[in-house]
Amino acid sequence: MADTLNRLTEVFHDVFDDDDIVLTRQTTASDIEAWDSLMHVTLMLQVEAAFGVRFSSSDVTGLKDVGQLVDLIDAKAGR
Amino acid sequence: MSRRDDLFAYLLLEHPRSLRGVQEARDVDPERFDRVADRFLGWAEAARGADYLSACADAMVRFSNDVILAQARYEATGAYEHSSFDHCNDEVYGKREVMDDYLWGVFLTNFCWAHHMEISAFYEDRFLARLPASPAMVEIAPGHGGWGVWAMHTRADASLQGFDISPSSIAIASSVAQAAGVSDRVTYTQRNALDLSAMPEGIADAVICSFLIEHLEQPDDLMAVIGRLLKPGGWAFVTGALTAAQVDHIYEFRRESELVLMAEKHGLRVCETLSVSPKRILPKAKFLPRSMALLCQRTTHGFW
Ligand SMILES: C[S@@+](CC[C@H](N)C(=O)[O-])C[C@H]1O[C@@H](n2cnc3c(N)ncnc32)[C@H](O)[C@@H]1O
Numbered sequence: 001m002a003d004t005l006n007r008l009t010e011v012f013h014d015v016f017d018d019d020d021i022v023l024t025r026q027t028t029a030s031d032i033e034a035w036d037s038l039m040h041v042t043l044m045l046q047v048e049a050a051f052g053v054r055f056s057s058s059d060v061t062g063l064k065d066v067g068q069l070v071d072l073i074d075a076k077a078g079r
Numbered sequence: 080m081s082r083r084d085d086l087f088a089y090l091l092l093e094h095p096r097s098l099r100g101v102q103e104a105r106d107v108d109p110e111r112f113d114r115v116a117d118r119f120l121g122w123a124e125a126a127r128g129a130d131y132l133s134a135c136a137d138a139m140v141r142f143s144n145d146v147i148l149a150q151a152r153y154e155a156t157g158a159y160e161h162s163s164f165d166h167c168n169d170e171v172y173g174k175r176e177v178m179d180d181y182l183w184g185v186f187l188t189n190f191c192w193a194h195h196m197e198i199s200a201f202y203e204d205r206f207l208a209r210l211p212a213s214p215a216m217v218e219i220a221p222g223h224g225g226w227g228v229w230a231m232h233t234r235a236d237a238s239l240q241g242f243d244i245s246p247s248s249i250a251i252a253s254s255v256a257q258a259a260g261v262s263d264r265v266t267y268t269q270r271n272a273l274d275l276s277a278m279p280e281g282i283a284d285a286v287i288c289s290f291l292i293e294h295l296e297q298p299d300d301l302m303a304v305i306g307r308l309l310k311p312g313g314w315a316f317v318t319g320a321l322t323a324a325q326v327d328h329i330y331e332f333r334r335e336s337e338l339v340l341m342a343e344k345h346g347l348r349v350c351e352t353l354s355v356s357p358k359r360i361l362p363k364a365k366f367l368p369r370s371m372a373l374l375c376q377r378t379t380h381g382f383w
Contacts, residue, residue: 029096037096037140038359041147045155061144 004051004070011050015043025067053077082120082132083113089132094140103193103358108200115190115199118232119225123186125258126251135183139191142184146325150368151361153324159331160324164296167327168244178247185290186223186255194355194370198318201353201372202226206285206316207233209374214284217242217308219272219301220291224252226316227287231261242270273297275304283308286315290370292338293320293328299341306345309377315347316374321354323368335371347375348383 009023016034029035035043044060047053047069053076063069080088083105090098105112124131153159161167171177188195207229210216213236218227221241231237241252249267256262272291286305292298298319305315321332332338339349351374356367 035096036099036359037144038147038361040096041144041151042362044148045151057141057145057148060148061141 004073005066007050008047008066008070008073011043011046015039015046023066025065025070027066028064047073051077081113081117082124083116085132086116086120086136089136090140093133094136097140097143100143100193100358101191104191104196107193107196111200111203112190112196115196118229119186119190122225122228122255122258123183126254127183135187138180138184139187140184142181142188143192146323147361149324149326149328150366153322154361154364154366157365159328161327162296162329164294164329167294167329171327172245172247175247178245179251182223182245182247182251186225186251189225193358197355198353198370198372201351201374202229202316203233205351205374206287206314209314210234210237211284212236214238215282216240216285216287217275217283219275219286219288219305220244220248220294221252221267221287222248222290224248224255224267226289227265228252228255228259228261230285230287231256231264232259238264239266241265241267242272242275243267244269244271272304273300276300276307278308280307281310281313284310284313286313286317288315289318290320292317293323293330293332295330298330298332299344302341302345302347305375306342306347306377309347311377311379313377314374315342315377316372317342318370318372321369321371322366323370332371335369338371338373342373342375346378348378350374350376 012021012023013019044055051073123135127134189199190196216237216239218239218241220243221227227239227241231239246269249269252267256265286308288305292301295301309315319332319338320328335354342349354369354371356369
């Protein structure tokens, strides 16, 4: 779980081109200025590549915060 | 609070990632956005009841995310995901639970997507403004019905026949027409657009055919139907998507001229066009998704 959050943080740094982003399970789109729907999909595809998982469109739309994303990745990756 | 204020408040609370796009849509033309948004949302409320706002806004966000996701996958593969009309008919148009949500989502994109707000302006200023007296109109693939109902709302002397392949469309468009108080002047029939070639020629003063052509394996046949239905001198508002993926887009238009040439081939003079794209696109995109609107007139002479 902590592992997933760490790797996810790297993906966020890469996608948003910002190494200062600090993720917690509570982080939402309101905390990261550039996190709009377009960047969200970009992020999700990067997450797919980084973790070897695939998301459905309802996965993509339903996520409310980073905690839910971590849980989804762990569930999909069978962790 | 107006309905559009309710929409912004709801998005802020429930879908913060989608707020920016809708704000951009309002920035295109605030006066028009407010007028169109309040009217469309008012029809949605009358058609759907008390939960209209969450139901429609959720549907719009889902639809928009699906479109972005389809575009991202198209960027990766270089092709639209599906190419079979029958597949889309079975999996999308024919499935009530999928299609009802999809159509309410699309209904809101007419003003919630900035580039479609520009198409709405084109529709109102360039097409509706040109309709002749007592126009007999045909709407091909009305979906949610918003375009045609807007025409009926604007022009009390107009009448409209709509044809869509989807049972969801017939139900939703009828409810929107009812909500707008125009149902005595409209009929909606479930029918494949390409079968309209069997209708008598030249029955329409105006044709609306918005975002159907990229859903067909043989788009050319649709343009032939539009040309055939129009009276000489009659007007058509036609829109299509170019290099813009969606779960049910199967014909990939790449250049604006493809649509123009297709229209010309079937006896239409292309008087005005508008090609618009979203304000923000995927990083490092190879394809620029565009929505194109054409205002066409059925020729009366050889070339015009
Ligand atoms: C993207 S929606 C467009 C709705 C609306 N015209 C608009 O511009 O927002 C596409 C519509 O085309 C309809 N459709 C798809 N193939 C069709 C066909 N062959 N004949 C009639 N309608 C069709 C679908 O059922 C759906 O309502």
